[in-house]
Amino acid sequence: MISTRELTKDFVVSRTETVHAVRGISLDVEPGELVAVLGPNGAGKTTTLRMLTTLIAPTSGTAKVAGYDVAAEPGRVRRQLGYVGQGNGAGHSQRVADELYGQGVIYGLDRRAAKRRTGELLESLELKELAQRKVSDLSGGQRRRLDVAMGLVHAPRLLFLDEPSTGLDPQNRANLWDHILRMREQYSITIVLTTHYLDEADSMAERVVVVDHGEVIADDTADALKADLAGDQLLLTVAPGNQGPLQRLAEQLPGAREVQADGDRLTVRVADGPAALPELITAAQHNGVPVATAQVHRPTLDDVFLNLTGRSLREAESNASSNGKAAA
Structure with a gap:
C-alpha cells in the first residue's frame, strides 16, 4: 500500500x-x-x-x-x-x-x-x-x-x-x-x-x-x-544487611544488563522477566539471602525510545516544543 x-x-x-x-x-x-x-x-x-x-x-x-x-x-x-x-x-x-x-x-x-x-x-x-x-x-x-x-x-x-x-x-x-x-x-x-x-x-x-x-x-x-530494545525490569528487595552478593547474583542471569544495587534494592534488565525472576529468587535463597519483595515491570514504548535515543519520548517532545522547531 x-x-x-x-x-x-x-x-x-x-x-x-x-x-x-x-x-x-x-x-x-x-x-x-x-x-x-x-x-x-x-x-x-x-x-x-x-x-x-x-x-x-x-x-x-x-x-x-x-x-x-x-x-x-x-x-x-x-x-x-x-x-x-x-x-x-x-x-x-x-x-x-x-x-x-x-x-x-x-x-x-x-x-x-x-x-x-x-x-x-x-x-x-x-x-x-x-x-x-x-x-x-x-x-x-x-x-x-x-x-x-x-x-x-x-x-x-x-x-x-x-x-x-x-x-x-x-x-x-x-x-x-x-x-x-x-x-x-x-x-x-x-x-x-x-x-x-x-x-x-x-x-x-x-x-x-x-x-x-x-x-x-x-x-x-x-x-x-519492547523485548529487544528495552526488556523487562526485575526489582528485588532484601532484608537490611543482606545486600552484599545481590549484584553478583543478578549479573549471572542470562542476558542481564543495567544491573544496579542500591542498599537493599536491586534492579536488573532481562529479556524475559517472568522466567528470570524465579531464577534470581532461587539463586538468592541458595546463597542465604532472604528476599523481602520481588516484582517484574514490563517495559513501555517510552522505554524503547529512551533506549534508542537516551531520552524519553515525553522529554523529547517537551524539548522540541520549547525550541520552537517547526520541522514536524
Whole structure:
C-alpha cells in the first residue's frame, strides 16, 4: 500500500539555513495494516505524511501510495486515500450532514451516492442525531468523529490519521478509537497513525515505526521492540544487611544488563522477566539471602525510545516544543 525509498524533505529557511526535516525514510506498509509512527515534535512524522498525501513535494527519493507515484500521479494518489490532519477540517458554520455530502461531491460521487454515503457514515460514527447541527456546536470528540467521517466519505483504501485524539479526554479518546477500529474492520482500510499517546500505539498498532531527526530508527511490533530494545525490569528487595552478593547474583542471569544495587534494592534488565525472576529468587535463597519483595515491570514504548535515543519520548517532545522547531 505504501513504499518509500530514501525519501527526503528540506525546507530552505534563508540563504544560509536549510532545515533537513526528513533525511531518507524507507518504509513499506502492507494492505490492511495499522501502523503507528512515533517520534517527538520535529522528528519528521507530519512532514512524511504530508509528502505521502501529496500536500508537499519530496526533495528527493521516491514514494508510491496504492501503486501510484506521489510526485508523478498526485491526483490518482488522492483518490485512494483519506487524510485526517491535526486540526478540524469541517467549516464551523456548516451543518454536519452538509459537510459530509459536500465532501462526497468534491471527491466525484454523484448526488445519490454522496447522500447514501453520508447516511452510512452518520450511522456508523454515531453522528446521525447531530446531522443538522452546526459544526461549531459540536464537542471536541464529535468534531473528531466528523473529521474521520470526512476522511472516509469516498471509501478510501488508505487512511492517514495525524494525532487524531490529541486534546480529547480519555473517554472521548476511547470512544473515537472504538469507532475507527470498527470502521477499519467494516471497510478493510489500511491505517497509518501518528500519535503522542503511547498506549494507543501499544494496544492498537500491528507495527510501530520510531522516527527521530528525520530518520527511521526502529520498525517492528510493539512487543518485539519492547523485548529487544528495552526488556523487562526485575526489582528485588532484601532484608537490611543482606545486600552484599545481590549484584553478583543478578549479573549471572542470562542476558542481564543495567544491573544496579542500591542498599537493599536491586534492579536488573532481562529479556524475559517472568522466567528470570524465579531464577534470581532461587539463586538468592541458595546463597542465604532472604528476599523481602520481588516484582517484574514490563517495559513501555517510552522505554524503547529512551533506549534508542537516551531520552524519553515525553522529554523529547517537551524539548522540541520549547525550541520552537517547526520541522514536524
